[in-house]
Amino acid sequence: MVPVLTVLLVWAGGVRALTASLNYFIAPRTVSLGDFSALSARYSGASFSPAPESNPAVPASYKAGDPIFTISPGGTLGQLRQPAAVGDSSVCSFSNPARFLASGTTSCLRVINSVSGSCQADPTLGTQYYYRNISVIGANPTGTVITSQSVPIISLVTDTPILQGGSCNNVVSQVSYTVRYNGTAGIVSVAASFTLVNISGTSVSLVQSFGVLYESVSSVAPGTVRSGNPGYLVGLPVLSDAGPLLVPRSVGGSCTSAPVGFGENTLSACAIRGTGAETCGDLATRAYSTLLGGKLPQAVATVGNTVATQSGQWVPIIYQNCSNQPPGNCTSCPVPVSLAIHILWANVGQLSNPQAQVLGARFQYRCQLVQVCCPLPAPQASCSLPGAVL
Structure with missing residues (x-):
């Protein structure tokens, strides 16, 4: 250890060190553009900044409770959603994922402030939002999503909301997914069915239900x-x-x-x-x-x-x-x-x-x-x- 000479002066205002290196109020060094990177690498540390986002890992085969992954025609990864109620008001949250082998139904409340304005502008009121251009990743045995087994969601109901007078027709009130799987081979088919209603008025509250039913291809009476x-x-x-x-x-x-x-x-x-x-x-x-x-x-x-x-x-x-x-x-x-x-x-x-x-x-x-x-x-x-x- 190298000794440091420190001189203390006692004056009316207290004790003051004359050693400049111990003075916390010394003028800070001016950092230029040239040495910013070097100083940042030397003194940088942990912070509260969010971690960089990364694509979720799609498992080789689903286990009970795993979220169901989807992929769009452009290659964007997502998850099959099963909206659920949140908060005391039971409003719908579309961030709730459907989980493998967890058959069940959720219900939540949609508050539509303007029927005429939301009828064709709000995609969640129409059937296409829940199946169009969505393919479920049935399995990912190679570990590469690009070559994974994708299964398109099939729907026989293609009606879209239409505004007639003061009524919005063909509004989705119930969504039901039937997911068929074949053991560790993964998901082999997904079918969507819908219940549609007509709503009218200026502002209405709509209860929407979302169900997922899992059935094995080897079951005697599937579904x-x-x-x-x-x-x-x-x-x-x-x-x-x-x-x-x-x-x-x-x-x-x-x-x-x-x-x-x-x-x-x-x-x-x-x-x-x-x-x-x-x-x-x-x-x-x-x-x-x-x-x-x-x-x-x-x-x-x-x-x-x-x-x-x-x-x-x-x-x-x-x-x-x-x-x-x-x-x-x-x-x-x-x-x-x-x-x-x-x-x-x-x-x-x-x-x-x-x-x-x-x-x-x-x-x-x-x-x-x-x-x-x-x-x-x-x-x-x-x-x-x-x-x-x-």
């Missing part, structure tokens, strides 16, 4: 949705030959649909809007369809793990339609305004392990003469009538 094994479990959807039983529900004043939960008594209602282009018969037909959630089931599964090919596990639905009504006109139109769904069930099997089984189902309509708004002054004008489900 079968279960609501119990074998008996129904309370809260899970009642199954029909057209899928889960659906009933209408109101979102932002418009009709959307929700599944009927086994063992749950519910009451919901929504408004069906007619337009000037619809006749009384057209409006009545649309009301029937809306009350059934857009489907026309003919049978209900007796147990929660019913297989579609086993006829003995289905009971026919008893429909009680409205009695014959006189033909409607502009001031008196017979329209179904409510649907009462009655599910008859019982516990069967051993007392120690009873299984809930559906014995019968009845759909009972109630109609009334409704005053409609025709003739309407313009094609875009609309009127509404109440609809309810018991």
Whole structure:
């Protein structure tokens, strides 16, 4: 160690060192452009700057819980998204990834401040946002994404939102991905299906649902949705030959649909809007369809793990339609305004392990003469009538 001579002066203001190297208030050195790099390399250290972004590593084969990677035609990597609710307001976050073998459904709220402005401008309201130009990386055995096995997402629904008058038609309310995989060989196909609704008004709130179902190519009945094994479990959807039983529900004043939960008594209602282009018969037909959630089931599964090919596990639905009504006109139109769904069930099997089984189902309509708004002054004008489900 080399000794350093230090001279201390005691004065009225305290003690002061005369050694310049110990004076922390010495004038700093001026750094020129020429020696900046050398000084930076010598004295630089860690900082709070974000780390440089790098492409995520795509695994050779997916494991349970891994995010599903996608690739665009231009080679941009991404992830298959399953939007979910965040915060107390349950608004949609599109950053939530779908995870391998994690079948499930998420729901969240979309607040649309301007229906006319967002109808065709907001891509998340249309079907193409969820499948067009998106290929899922099925596997990456070589470790090189360029040569990876890409699987395009296929959709039979290609309708896009269209603004008609004050209504935005073909808006996505439900997205369902069916992902088929073959063990360690990875994902072999991805299909997308959609439920579309019409929304109207100045500002509405729309509930969107996003589901992912994983099925093995070696499974006996791929894609079968279960609501119990074998008996129904309370809260899970009642199954029909057209899928889960659906009933209408109101979102932002418009009709959307929700599944009927086994063992749950519910009451919901929504408004069906007619337009000037619809006749009384057209409006009545649309009301029937809306009350059934857009489907026309003919049978209900007796147990929660019913297989579609086993006829003995289905009971026919008893429909009680409205009695014959006189033909409607502009001031008196017979329209179904409510649907009462009655599910008859019982516990069967051993007392120690009873299984809930559906014995019968009845759909009972109630109609009334409704005053409609025709003739309407313009094609875009609309009127509404109440609809309810018991």
